[in-house]
Amino acid sequence: MADTVAVERRAKASGPVTGGSRTTERKRREARAAYLFLAPWFVGLFVITIGPILASLYLSFTDYSLLEEAKWVGFDNYVKMFTEDPRFVSSLKVTTIYVVVSVPLQLAFALALALVLDRGLRGLPIYRSIFYLPSLLGGSVAIAILWRKVFGAEGLVNAVLGVFGIQGPGWVSDPDYALGTLILLHVWTFGAPMIIFLAGLRQIPSSYYEAASVDGAGRLRQFRSITLPLLTPIIFFNLVLEVIKSFQSFTQSFIVSNGSGGPADSTLFYTLYLYLKGFKNYDMGYAAAMAWVLLLIIAGLTGVNFLASKYWVFYGDSK
Amino acid sequence: MATPSRPVPVLFRPLPKGGRLLKHLLLIGFGLVMLYPLLWMVSSSLKPEELIFRQPGLWPSEVTLDNYVDGWTALKHPFGYYLWNSAVVTALSVVANLVACSLAAYAFARLGFPLKKLWFAVMLGTIMLPHHVVIVPQYIMFSKLGLINTIWPLVMPKILATDAFFVFLMVQFIRTLPRELDEAAEIDGAGYWRTFYRVVMPLCLPALATTAIFTFIWTWNDFLSQLLYLNNPDNFTVPVALRTFLDSSGESSWGPMFAMSIVALGPIFGFFLAGQKYLIRGVATTGLK
Structure with missing residues (x-):
């Protein structure tokens, strides 16, 4: 009973019943879910980690004190x-x-x-x-x-x-x-x-x-x-x-x-x-x-x- | 003639009784030397100030709780105030790490998506990254956002799963769970979300426990971030408050400082006793400290 319901629901969710597009649709759904699960991590990666690493590389070539503008000083x-x-x-x-x-x-x-x-x-x-x-x-x-x-x-x-x-x-x-x-x-x-x-x-x-x-x-x-x-x-x-x-x-x-x-x-x-x-x-x-x-x-x-x-x-x- | 019995492997041959006893005595002796400073701190915190440095022994000739009373009230706020601040930061960090890291770990362990290998490698790379490389720009960012002296700079990175160590720990753990469980859940009509929190998470309890305990201990002990972001005594957490003892009292009041140090170590010690199994397993399998 439960099985047939599930199969029906899956069939409905995956749209047309042609084999190939069902798997691609499924893959797309899975990838979308994955990115949702990873959303906090991605934001953290760019805002808390990679952004600051690059910013600190840029700052390392400047004279900067938080109050004034950064001044480029090379090496x-x-x-x-x-x-x-x-x-x-x-x-x-x-x-x-x-x-x-x-x-x-x-x-x-x-x-x-x-x-x-x-x-x-x-x-x-x-x-x-x-x-x-x-x-x-x-x-x-x-x-x-x-x-x-x-x-x-x-x-x-x-x-x-x-x-x-x-x-x-x-x-x-x-x-x-x-x-x-x-x-x-x-x-x-x-x-x-x-x-x-x-x-x-x-x-x-x-x-x-x-x-x-x-x-x-x-x-x-x-x-x-x-x-x-x-x-x-x-x-x-x-x-x-x-x-x-x-x-x-x-x-x-x-x-x-x-x-x-x-x-x-x-x-x-x-x-x-x-x-x-x-x-x-x-x-x-x-x-x-x-x-x-x-x-x-x-x-x-x-x-x-x-x-x-x-x-x-x-x-x-x-x- | 009797057949010669098979030799017992040398390493397993029980040491002669005296040898075994000697080994235990040496281990106990060594353990005592290691723990002596800790025990001495406990006993000193119970001694009247003037006796602390005249008695290197452990047994206080005179027991008093004065140091605890004095230490509790020595700073701007009673010490309980700082304990509460630390507890808030630590509790939020634990919850944030549990949620954010397990979400990411499920995706890495179970779902397929483009560039998965690349992102996984990036995640592993961030484990090795020295924290100091990012603190200057992070500090600038949080100060431009007006978030200095709030808990956000301390908790936000956890909400965003930047403790990649724990993501990795949970990925490894989820990979050991049989995939058939996920498939069965899917056949029963569960989506990814339901599979995650109804099937996978309950089985991950050991990994979640390890994550919670280590996040607790690391956050409770963390000094650098709290020193950077909390400058107002009204926001001080335990480590920063303890540190002000050094400034305010100089070399004179070691008794109260010891007493509050012991109060500060108390929760860690409690977690150590309660969660030993997960701690030891966590260290043994992943090299967490």
């Missing part, structure tokens, strides 16, 4: 960045050190803990949750405030050191150590990549290990010849993700230095400097140029990562 902003602006160069350096040191460290911790937790350890869900919690909280203002105090001159770390009779420096107020505390904060959030590693470890068939141990391979050998190669795609995925993410870190640097990037610009992250230029000095042309340099850096790093991956990432079918 001045880009040239100034690398030749006349030591703060820009130092922010780039600080961010690079941060990424290069903290990402490998974080991934090493993530992998090590994933290996320890893998394969039927009792209490796995509890450990997993405990190690994951910092990843959820790590980006918040509250934790950055905590960090400022844990590593303050009169903070937790120095109180603990004091128990052993050691007088520690004011970690966040000493240019030699301030960046180190931010690196530590990033390493502290190793839980998220750890969970991705755990999921990856689970994909490795246990028969591989059985075969290897029948052949007399020890634990270390099994790790080097089975676990590590089969895990390289996941390591690669985590690496790309974390490099992109950490290059854009903002909150930690802002809160720990209270918006200054200090002491002595030692925690001046790229994005913090971009914020100060664009929204404190209202030098928006310059900030837009910095944004485009950031886009190129991130695209470049991702590209390099993908190219290099050919030499060390092992995909099962390539051998």
